[in-house]
Amino acid sequence: MADPEERRRAEEFLRQDLFRRNAFLLIDKMLELLTQASPDVTALVDEILHTIFFLGRIHRPRVTPESIVGNILNDLMDVFPRPFVLYSSELPRRSPFSCVLDMIVHVTGRENETQIIRAVRELISDPELSQSQDLVSSIICVSHRTDVKDPVKYYGVSMSAAGPMSRKIMIAASCLGSWDEYVAGAVMTYFPTKKKNQNFDGTFQLPESVRCQAFDLREDTDKPPCKSCQNLFGLTSRELTEWVYGNCAEVESLSNLFKEEADVKERARPRSTKYSDEGRVKVERLVKTDVTNWLRLHEFIWHNTTFYTPQ
Structure with a gap:
């Protein structure tokens, strides 16, 4: 042996x-x-x-x-x-x-x-x-309006990392530095524990005039929304699987849509009485603390909490 x-x-x-x-x-x-x-x-x-x-x-x-x-x-x-x-x-x-x-x-x-x-x-x-x-990502998602002719299409892929901890770090980084504020707010309502935050609710209902369709890249099939996407965005789902919040391709795809289609974003504004911009900022601070601590476990010091800007 x-x-x-x-x-x-x-x-x-x-x-x-x-x-x-x-x-x-x-x-x-x-x-x-x-x-x-x-x-x-x-x-x-x-x-x-x-x-x-x-x-x-x-x-x-x-x-x-x-x-x-x-x-x-x-x-x-x-x-x-x-x-x-x-x-x-x-x-x-x-x-x-x-x-x-x-x-x-x-x-x-x-x-x-x-x-x-x-x-x-x-x-x-x-x-x-x-x-x-x-x-490598295994899922791709396409989102676009259905109430206009020849809509612009917005794409996203599932989180690609290398293990559970790096995935959590990248989800936190995307919430803080990349994703649209409403999408990030929805994710941070459940991240990182999968338990819904009792003091903040950034989830929202995606308008019916928006298509949000995921596809399995390895199986060559459509991919129905999971339980997490139902909880975050109100997508219709029969799935019982609750993936890590922020992992799904729908997140990036909808974020890209909201960044460019202001009227769609406004119609999807979170309606919970537990949502506010100030509340979202507080949750962001908690996520920033979490990711800073996770990085320390890898002896990585996040200097001035600065994000990389490609050139």
Whole structure:
């Protein structure tokens, strides 16, 4: 029988290797897509580098940028120097696969829903990526108005991280630094315990004139809303599964919709007597304290609670 310590080291090496491989494949794909894109989306590559390096920094065992990018290290540092410096002090605003999705939407055209979903499915069906869920999303969601002709479509993917703790950290970061205030408020009503906050209720009812449809990227099927999405957004659901709040693709998709469609956002304004902007700010402070403490467990000091701004 293998020595327990040897087995632990072998398991840690395997986790490290899976993370490193997925990280490199996603970076390589982003560089490939960049050749098909306009120059104004270079920031997406800058952003995914920082986010992946950050997740490597808090990964157990730790994974360094050098071990991820290998022989393209110098080329990347020449073009994108900031991620290599700031990954150990500034928090990313969202998870890495969201950057991949944005790049695919840019290259494909956001009106081409079928092609976008197909392109993401083809990417995650790569035999090497499919061996591990590290950094890879499994669900995509499309949201848009149904009361106008040729509506703009807004996409989102499920949270992509590398383990339960990094997922919690990225959900907190997205609540504080990325998602629309109403969507973030809804998530923070239940985050991180799955128990509803007794003093604050930011949940809301999505207007009937909005389509919010998720798809399973691995099974090639529609994905009905889970219990969590029903609780957050009033989506009709028969599912009993209650995922970690903030994990689902619906969250990012609706956030992107609300950021651009002010009238839809206003119709979805939280109606609970326990909702107020001041209450949301208080909950944000609690989440900020939580994520700061979680980061300390990984010996990561969040300097001045600063979020990374890609360039």
